[in-house]
Amino acid sequence: MLFSLMTLRRRHVLSCAPVLLAAVAGIGTAMADTLTGTAVIRERIALPPDAVFEAVIEDSSRADAPARPLARIVIDGAGQSPIAFAIDYDPADLDPRAVYALRATLRHDGQLLFTTDTATPVLQDGEAQTVEVVMKRVQGDRSGAAAPKIGAHGLRLPATFRGTLPCADCEGIRHHLDLWPGQYYHMRREWLKADETTRRDEIGRWYADPVRGAIVLHGASEMPLFWQVEAPDRLRQMDMAGNPITSELDYALISDGTLDPAELAGFFLLGRMTQRDDAARFEECFSGVRYPIAQGGDYDALERAYLEAAPTSGAPVVVHVEGGLAPRPTPEGAPRTSLIVDRFIATRPGDTCAKAEPQASLTDTYWRFDRLMGQEVRAMQNRREPHIVLYSDPERRFRATVGCNRILGRHDQDGETLTLAVGASTRMACPPPLDTIEQALLDMLAATRSFRLQGQSLELQDAEGGILAELSAVYLR
DSSP states (O other), rough: OOOOOOHHHHEEEOOOOOHHHHHHHTTOOOOOOEEEEEEEEEEEEETTTEEEEEEEEEEOOOSSSEOOOOOEEEEEEEOOOSSSEEEEEEEGGGTTOEEEEEEEEEETTTTEEEEEEOOOEESSSOOOOOOEEEEEEEOOOTTTTOOOOOTSSSSSSSEEEEEEEOSSSSSSSEEEEEETTTEEEEEEEEOOOSOOOOEEEEEEEEEEEETTTEEEESSSOOOOOOEEEEEEEEEEEOOTTBOOOOOOOEEEEEESOOOOOOEEEEEEEEEEEEEEEEEEEEEEETOOEEEOOOSSTTTHHHHHHHHOOSSSSSSSSEEEEEEEEEEEEEEEEEEEEEEEEEEEEEEEOOOOOOOOOOOOSSSSSEEEEEEETOOOOOOOSOOOOOEEEOOTTTTTTEEEEESSEEEEEEEEEEEEEEEEEEEEEEOOOOOOTTTHHHHHHHHHHOOOOOEEEEEEEEEEETTSOOOOEEEEEEEEE
C-alpha cells in the first residue's frame, strides 16, 4: 500500500506518576490525546537504518506567520517504510479557531531525504479520520543544485528561509528568502496591513561577513541588508548599519533544510539574451544567474528586437524587460525557474554585463582549504567546510577548522612573511578521518612562514618555500 490509515484516539492517563503527584497536590487529573499512524514512501529503496524520522502537528491557520507546532515525535533509527508513530499532545492546547496539519520528514546525517509536500489535515473536530501520509523523495531544487551542505559561513545551503518580522506601521513583514551557495538570492517580502498587502520581489548577490558573523544581501535597487547567522538553519535580521537588533521581538528567519523557490513577479531585469536552436536564455547582469526564457507574455516583441539587434546568429544582446521568475516547462524536460516577460522595454546592443573579478584580501576573507599538507581536502557531511579567517582587528586574530574543533590564534604579517601562532581552541575528540586532517592543520599552522596571494588563490608556505596549503577565496564582496 502507498499509504496507511491514521486514527485519532483519546486516552485518559490515570496511572502514570506525574498524574498521581498532581492529584496529591490537589490538581485535577490530566488527560492526553494521541495521534497515531504510519508514514510510507513511494520509492522501492532501502532506507538508511539510522535515519531520523520526525512528525509534527502544526497550526497552519495564520497565513501571515510561520506554522506553530503543537506536538511532535522524533524517532532515531526509524528503519524501513512503513514507519509507525504516535504523537501525544495536550488537548488544552487546542485552539478551536486553528487549522491543524501534519508534516513528516526523514533525514540522514542531517540531510533531508524524504518529506511530505502537501498539508495533511488532522484533529478535525476531535473525530477519528482517515488520511493519506506519503513522503516524497527530495530531489533538490529545479535548477539541479547540489544537496544542502554547511559552508564556511555556517549556513546549510541551498535553502529557503521564512518568517514574519516586526513592522512599525503594519502587522508584519512576511519574508521568503531563497539562498544558493553560488552567492545569489531571490527574495519576496510582503508588508501586511488590514486593508492591503504590499509586495516587493528582488534578486541579487550575497556575501559572507566573517567579522559580523553575518551574510549581506545586495539587491539591484536597495541598500545592503544584514542577517546574522545564528545556526545552519536560522538567520536574524540586523539593523541597516549591520549591528545586532536588541529586542525581545522575533526577528528570525527559519529554514527546514529544503529549497522551495518563490515565484517572483513585477520587477525590472537587465541581462544578456542569447538564442540558439530555438531556445532563448537570459543571463541577469547583477547576479550573473542564467534562466531559460518562457514563451508567452511579451516574448514575441523581445524576440523580434533581439533578432534585429544581434550582430550574428546566437550572439548575446543586453535586453531590458519587466517580468518575473517562475517554474516553467523547458525543452530539456523538467520545469526550471524561467524568465517570464511581461513587458519588453529595450535592447542595448552596445552594453555588456562584464564585471571585474574581485581581488581577494588576505584578511577578513573566508579562505577554503583545497589542499592541506599535500592532500586534497573536502567538507564532511553536516559539518562546516574546512577554512581559515585572518581578521584585520588590532588583536590580529585568526580562526580555522576542518569541520571539528575551532582553532584560534594570532597572525603576524610583514610583507609576504606570515606566522600563525595557535592559542585557545575547543577540545572535542574528532572522529576519523577528521582527527588526521585536523592534525595536518595544526602542523601546517606551526610551519607557516610566508604566503603567496594571487587573485582569489592563496598559498601558505614553509621556511623553504614549500607549499603547505592551497586555498580559495569564497564568499567575497
